[in-house]
Amino acid sequence: MKQMNLPNLLTISRIIFILIFVVLASVADRLVITSESLRFGVRLGAYILAIIAAATDLLDGYLARRWNQVTDFGALMDPLADKIFVTATMLIAVECRLMPAWIAIAVLCREFMVTGLRTLAAKKQVVISADRWGKIKTALQMMMLAIAGASWVWEFDLRQEKWFAIRLWYVWIAYLCGIVLVTVGSGAAYFVRYRALYLGEATGKKA
Numbered sequence: 001m002k003q004m005n006l007p008n009l010l011t012i013s014r015i016i017f018i019l020i021f022v023v024l025a026s027v028a029d030r031l032v033i034t035s036e037s038l039r040f041g042v043r044l045g046a047y048i049l050a051i052i053a054a055a056t057d058l059l060d061g062y063l064a065r066r067w068n069q070v071t072d073f074g075a076l077m078d079p080l081a082d083k084i085f086v087t088a089t090m091l092i093a094v095e096c097r098l099m100p101a102w103i104a105i106a107v108l109c110r111e112f113m114v115t116g117l118r119t120l121a122a123k124k125q126v127v128i129s130a131d132r133w134g135k136i137k138t139a140l141q142m143m144m145l146a147i148a149g150a151s152w153v154w155e156f157d158l159r160q161e162k163w164f165a166i167r168l169w170y171v172w173i174a175y176l177c178g179i180v181l182v183t184v185g186s187g188a189a190y191f192v193r194y195r196a197l198y199l200g201e202a203t204g205k206k207a
Helices: 006-030 036-066 074-096 102-124 133-155 168-193
Strands: none
Touching: 006 036, 006 074, 036 074, 036 133, 074 102, 074 133, 102 168, 133 168
């Protein structure tokens, strides 16, 4: 029970929030809801839960470091909770036709490959910390999901709306492609920087 400090409780809450989000999103889009106001309320509730879940991602790590409450449980569950969050929200976005499937596949492949690298690093007692590009990637992804969620809640059709003479869908796709480039590039940088882990070379970076 010593592992159950506030940062770890926030991590667990993130998983619970995102599971409730998936349920609410399923209710809003898969069941017939005759009332427009009810459907909007369900979607808005799901959107707010996703925002709260994203906020816990920032808060739990900050509190763990500030209060010196970094635990093995947190080290295990925090990255898993992050992957559950990104996977669930992006799959919902794909199902709602808010982004092409290949965008989600590219992002998720990068996330799980880097998770595998971090697992290997932990086995060899090497710490892989998030670099500047990793943080930029996370910020861009959160903004992407916020925009997609707002479009879903308020039923703003990115495919039909125009910004001046440019269809917003093309702007949105360009933004998503930029996120993919940053996401894949930041992931590739980890594999180049820490190639000693899987090529059998000496690292010299012990935790």
